[in-house]
Amino acid sequence: MDGFSTLYMEKLEALKGLYRGLEHEDEMVGYLPHCTFNLNPRAASIDTPLHAYVPKKHVDHMHPDAIIAIAASKNSRELTQQIFGTDIGWLPWKRPGFELGLWLSKFCAENPNARGLILESHGLFTWGDTAKEAYETTIEIINKAIAWFETTNTTPAFGGAVKPVLPAEQRRAVAQKLMPVIRGMISADERKLGHFDDSQPVLDFVTSKNLAPLAALGTSCPDHFLRTKICPLVIDFDPANPDIDKTLAGLEAAIAEYRAGYAAYYERCKRDNSPAMRDPNAVVYLIPGVGMITFAKDKATARISGEFYVNAINVMRGASGVSTYVGLPEQEAFDIEYWLLEEAKLQRMPKPKMLAGKIALVTGGAGGIGKATANRLMQGRRLRRARRYR
Numbered sequence: 001m002d003g004f005s006t007l008y009m010e011k012l013e014a015l016k017g018l019y020r021g022l023e024h025e026d027e028m029v030g031y032l033p034h035c036t037f038n039l040n041p042r043a044a045s046i047d048t049p050l051h052a053y054v055p056k057k058h059v060d061h062m063h064p065d066a067i068i069a070i071a072a073s074k075n076s077r078e079l080t081q082q083i084f085g086t087d088i089g090w091l092p093w094k095r096p097g098f099e100l101g102l103w104l105s106k107f108c109a110e111n112p113n114a115r116g117l118i119l120e121s122h123g124l125f126t127w128g129d130t131a132k133e134a135y136e137t138t139i140e141i142i143n144k145a146i147a148w149f150e151t152t153n154t155t156p157a158f159g160g161a162v163k164p165v166l167p168a169e170q171r172r173a174v175a176q177k178l179m180p181v182i183r184g185m186i187s188a189d190e191r192k193l194g195h196f197d198d199s200q201p202v203l204d205f206v207t208s209k210n211l212a213p214l215a216a217l218g219t220s221c222p223d224h225f226l227r228t229k230i231c232p233l234v235i236d237f238d239p240a241n242p243d244i245d246k247t248l249a250g251l252e253a254a255i256a257e258y259r260a261g262y263a264a265y266y267e268r269c270k271r272d273n274s275p276a277m278r279d280p281n282a283v284v285y286l287i288p289g290v291g292m293i294t295f296a297k298d299k300a301t302a303r304i305s306g307e308f309y310v311n312a313i314n315v316m317r318g319a320s321g322v323s324t325y326v327g328l329p330e331q332e333a334f335d336i337e338y339w340l341l342e343e344a345k346l347q348r349m350p351k352p353k354m355l356a357g358k359i360a361l362v363t364g365g366a367g368g369i370g371k372a373t374a375n376r377l378m379q380g381r382r383l384r385r386a387r388r389y390r
């Protein structure tokens with residue numbers, strides 16, 4: 001069980017007696033190390049109460065697109081009942097902390113026959129007496145949701161396409177023009193690398209009628225928007241009349257406006273003990289008819305942020321196809337993004353490596369020394385990757 005924390009269940013149960021209420025739920029995390037079994041130094045996840053207080057041996061927790069699409073629909077409770085009956089329960093949105101753990105515990109006591117539940121705006125919990133049973137329930141429930149969407153969601157995605165998709169070559173050419181310019185504008189405090197995605201789900205979204213209003217609603221699942229920021233920046237570009245110079249000329253103002261909007265969100269929502277405002281630049285840039293560019297401190301993080309935004313696109317597609325899509329209330333989103341426990345996690349991250357976020361230009365790459373230098377740089381990258389996946 002390398003990589004997992006191990007805790008005494010009796011001690012975890014006893015923590016319920018120390019709980020002073022929602023206002024103090026964060027302090028419960030400090031008690032988790034006192035429940036450690038066998039001196040295992042692996043820190044317990046802040047999700048621990050969610051898993052521990054479900055009175056079953058095996059508990060799965062996932063964020064599948066089809067389930068979040070139900071969870072982020074305006075009538076998610078009715079949809080859950082309609083699709084799963086009493087088999088799968090439903091709980092309203094609550095930040096994943098100690099209080100939500102108690103809600104799960106209460107739900108299981110009151111609904112002994114349920115095999116899982118959907119958390120509004122968040123995801124899925126399933127359980128069973130064996131790992132296999134919990135796993136099979138998870139797969140079954142996800143497949144049921146997917147099948148339900150396939151027969152129910154027959155409207156054109158995002159209100160239908162209203163803009164053309166540029167041919168692949170032109171899409172790349174536009175991205176090539178934009179990426180270095182955006183990178184220059186957002187790398188003042190921390191250098192960043194970009195990732196371009198023009199896969200079909202992205203193209204469906206960035207050519208659609210409802211692109212701007214849906215993008216402005218923000219993502220819902222907390223596990224997604226910690227990577228993507230709550231909202232993307234939609235770049236002013238018309239694929240019907242492509243004028244990249246006009247887009248480039250307006251970029252500085254658009255990025256400044258996004259930053260100002262982010263700072264205003266921080267000011268509106270901050271609390272007395274909130275951490276200082278983090279980088280106010282967008283992570284996700286959507287270009288109508290072209291695709292999506294994501295920026296982060298290194299290439300892998302930029303790619304993963306893009307993947308999470310594709311999840312968000314799938315969620316919006318499902319939810320807005322069968323109901324009204326609802327993002328998280330702003331204050332809830334802020335309280336997750338600037339949660340002191342998340343801040344502690346960020347503080348524990350290792351300092352970036354010397355070349356992180358930088359792009360190396362090797363001249364004379366065809367010759368001996370230049371080629372060896374390029375190979376060496378690429379090798380460093382490969383070695384790091386191999387180490388990570390070991």
Ligand SMILES: [Zn+2]
Nearest residue numbers: 096122123223
């Ligand atoms: Zn979760």
